[in-house]
Amino acid sequence: MSKLKVSMKADGDNRLIAMTGIIDEDFDYSSLLENPGKVYKIDFNELKMINSTGIREWIRFIEKLGPAVNFQYFNCPNIIIQQMNMVSGFLTKNAKVFSFFAPYFCEELDEEEHVLLQASEIKDFKAPVRKKLVDGEEVEMEFDAIEEQYFKFLKR
Amino acid sequence: MEIKKILILSQSALMLLPSLERSMEEFNGGFKVSFKSDFTFEEADLVFLDYTYLKNEEEKYKSALEYVPKLALLTALVDHNGINEILKETKVEHLFGLSGANSFSDIRDFIITFFNKQYWTADTFCKNPLKVSEMSFLSSEDIFESIQELLLGHDFSECFEGIEDYLTQVLNESILNAIFNAPVDDMGSHMFKRMNKKTVIHMIPGKEPVVKLLTDPKKIVISIKDFYGTLTRNDIFDYLPLGEIREKEGGAGIGMYLIFKYSHKFVINIQPRKFTEMIFVIDKDKRFKWYSSKEKSFHLFMPNEEI
Structure with missing residues (x-):
């Protein structure tokens, strides 16, 4: 059973890539190097995990395409954000996160929600306000992480 | 009966002292303890030091590091890079993240384990598990499929969403370490360490790493044991604190760093040439914020090390 499914579409100089599953030592990026583009828009929405050797393979893939290529990351899950914050070199100079999931908590419902945020919404490392309808009333959810830590990847 | 001298240079430990003294008086295990703040480092058998306190007293700090x-350092730091x-x-070898609910029992258990030259086990942290799964890796x-099987049937409803992904990563990194990095041949040379992790490795019968997962209403405890005992103190302090990909072949060199980041307690037991056991304890928390802002502890037990 394949642990990772990768799809790529070409749109002019853009390459739209969606990744589903796990990036690990088996990550084979050879097909992604064919017909290279200038901008790689990568959707991480369905990515479950990148292990340590997977991170190394990911960096190798980016290096193969060269520093002139631009990488844009979309829909990054919580665990991938954690790794970008922790592992130096994971978020290369030519890569930028455009959107990502962040944990919010609704006290009224005692429920967690992963909210999709745009990187451009984060000002001064403060989480944007998110509200939710509870019994017909709008209630504010609490950002459920330490902002300074969670948004560290935006510091570069 | 032998009296073990414990030097306390820590505000946090001092606060726990009355309960500790009472509890240790009741302990009947072949030794007694005496807690004081004025033993010298030399005469003390065990020293509890508050990290921040000593950072302000440079001379004392330098002497302590001899x-x-x-030494058992105590800190309330939650920042992973700081730790x-x-x-x-x-x-x-012993760094306590304090102020948690288990501070007192952890210190008491530690004193007993330390002086008895024993190890902490998965059962130390999960005395009445609701579920235990165990698997050998041949x-x-x-x-990945085996990890999903291990996780099956455990109750993670009191955890933040996505905890299974974190556990999968912790298990994946530590199992790969045990399979590729631990085995040595008769000459003591690593057999698979530099191999690509895509290579299929078959373990020598009787030497398969064993993984145990225990859960109770408050905790998740993972133990991974290999039967080679080749991990060294130098390896630990070289790789554990550094989140940098340094290795070009074999592992990437950040596995231990990642799993410590995702755990609240990280215990390594080593009996050289016999076994290495890594134990990770994660407190169950419904809030991601609480999970990621808890104090961390690290313990390395090598009581039978030949010097």
């Missing part, structure tokens, strides 16, 4: 094997800096700088094939 006694690392009997790693301490470990890198001091190479201390080869490096299908690790």
Whole structure:
């Protein structure tokens, strides 16, 4: 059973890539190097995990395409954000996160929600306000992480 | 009966002292303890030091670091990089993240384990598990599927969403370490360490790493044991505190760093040439914020090390 499914579409100089599953030592990026583009828009929405050797393979893939290529990351899950914050070199100079999931908590419902945020919404490392309808009333959810830590990847 | 001298240079430990003294008086295990703040480092058998307190007293701090094997540092730091800096700088074998609910029992259990030259086990942290799963890894094939099987049936409803992904990563990194990095041949040379992790490795019968997962209403405890005992103190302090990909072949060199980041307690038991056991304890928390802002502890037990 394949642990990772990768799809790529070409749109002019853009390459739209969606990744589903796990990036690990088996990550084979050879097909992604064919017909290279200038901008790689990568959707991480369905990515479950990148292990340590997977991170190394990911960096190798980016290096193969060269520093002139631009990488844009979309829909990054919580665990991938954690790794970008922790592992130096994971978020290369030519890569930028455009959107990502962040944990919010609704006290009224005692429920967690992963909210999709745009990187451009984060000002001064403060989480944007998110509200939710509870019994017909709008209630504010609490950002459920330490902002300074969670948004560290935006510091570069 | 032998009296073990414990030097306390820590505000946090001092606060726990009355309960500790009472509890240790009741302990009937072949030794008694005496807690004081004015033993010298030399005469003390064990020293509890508050990290921040000593950072302000440089001379005392430097002297303390000459006694690392009997040092237990205490800190309330929650920042993972901060904790790693301490470990890198001091190479201390016991670092307690304090102020948690288990501070008192952890210190008491530690004193007993330390003086009895024993190890902490998965059962130390999960005395009445609701579920236990155990698995031996005969080869490096299908690790991901085996991890999903291990997680099956455990109750994670009191955890933040996505905890299974974190556990999968912790298990994946540590199982790969046990399979590829632990085995040595008769000459003591590593057999698979430099191999590509895609290679299918079959373990020598009787030497398969064993993984145990225990859960109770409050905790998740993972133990991974290999039967080679080749992990060294130098390896630990070289790789654990550094989140940098340095290795070009074999592992990437950040596995231990990642799993410590995702755990609240990280215990390593080593009996050289016999076994290495890594134990990770994660407190169950419904809030991601609480999970990621808890104090961390690190413990390395090598009581039978030949010097």
